[in-house]
Amino acid sequence: MPQLTRWYLRAAMLHLGGALVLGLLLQLPQIRATLPFIAVMFPALLHLLVVGWITQVIFGVAYWLFPRYSAEQPRGSERLGWITFVSLNAGLLLRLIGEPAHQLGRDTAGLLVASALLQLVAGWAFILNTWPRLRER
Amino acid sequence: MPKLSVWLVRASLVYFGIGITLGAVLLAGRGLANGPWIAGLRPLHAELLLYGWTLQLIMGVAYWILPRFRTGPERGHPTLPWAAFGLLNLGVLLAALGTAPGSGPSGMLLGRGLETLGALAFVAHALPRIKAFGTR
Numbered sequence: 001m002p003q004l005t006r007w008y009l010r011a012a013m014l015h016l017g018g019a020l021v022l023g024l025l026l027q028l029p030q031i032r033a034t035l036p037f038i039a040v041m042f043p044a045l046l047h048l049l050v051v052g053w054i055t056q057v058i059f060g061v062a063y064w065l066f067p068r069y070s071a072e073q074p075r076g077s078e079r080l081g082w083i084t085f086v087s088l089n090a091g092l093l094l095r096l097i098g099e100p101a102h103q104l105g106r107d108t109a110g111l112l113v114a115s116a117l118l119q120l121v122a123g124w125a126f127i128l129n130t131w132p133r134l135r136e137r
Numbered sequence: 138m139p140k141l142s143v144w145l146v147r148a149s150l151v152y153f154g155i156g157i158t159l160g161a162v163l164l165a166g167r168g169l170a171n172g173p174w175i176a177g178l179r180p181l182h183a184e185l186l187l188y189g190w191t192l193q194l195i196m197g198v199a200y201w202i203l204p205r206f207r208t209g210p211e212r213g214h215p216t217l218p219w220a221a222f223g224l225l226n227l228g229v230l231l232a233a234l235g236t237a238p239g240s241g242p243s244g245m246l247l248g249r250g251l252e253t254l255g256a257l258a259f260v261a262h263a264l265p266r267i268k269a270f271g272t273r
Binding site for chain 2: 112130
């Protein structure tokens with residue numbers, strides 16, 4: 001298993017753990033009443049699961065197991081792979097801060113735009129690196 | 138990777154690219170504009186990423202890696218999985234059009250129906266391949 005895949009899977013598990021804890025906290029009325037920042041984190045919970053966990057596991061396993069690009073670059077561009085990993089996780093973390101703060105009335109436009117752009121870069125970098133590996137054999 | 142898997146995974150990547158671009162507009166728009174037209178993109182964002190990306194990617198990878206048959210076509214008769222590919226994509230397109238403001242319920246209903254038929258066609262293909270390696 002390549003090093004980048006190990007990082008993807010470890011980060012994915014961290015996001016899964018965080019999402020499960022957050023889901024638990026959101027079910028506790030005392031927490032929702034005393035910690036408004038947590039109370040507005042349901043969209044963040046969804047994206048922790050769908051982006052941080054599911055998408056990241058897909059990225060890591062696809063990078064590892066999809067058909068080889070070439071003998072010299074079996075997994076395509078390693079640089080694009082790392083750009084995907086760093087952008088995805090940085091974008092998601094910015095969202096975890098910016099979205100609840102925005103819900104509570106703070107001006108977090110810069111954080112939200114940065115988060116959106118980072119996740120967009122991650123997704124398209126993954127597509128660019130994966131597309132040429134999809135070949136019939 | 139077999140031809141059908143290449144088509145399924147490539148189609149899923151197309152939906153993924155469009156879906157995440159819509160997601161970025163939704164997220165950035167919350168900070169910048171937050172108009173009702175931005176929130177109206179959310180059903181399309183979810184449709185493309187859940188049915189077009191996730192479901193289709195899983196179908197593509199499953200068609201590729203599930204155990205093969207020892208006799209006859211190694212991945213079974215290709216009619217059902219190709220039908221699944223066509224039905225699912227037609228369904229996603231119709232359901233996506235059905236998320237447009239002012240569109241009636243018929244487009245979404247037809248889209249969902251085709252997506253369901255596509256998924257069932259794939260299940261009918263894949264069930265016999267869920268077996269121990271090297272058997273049958």
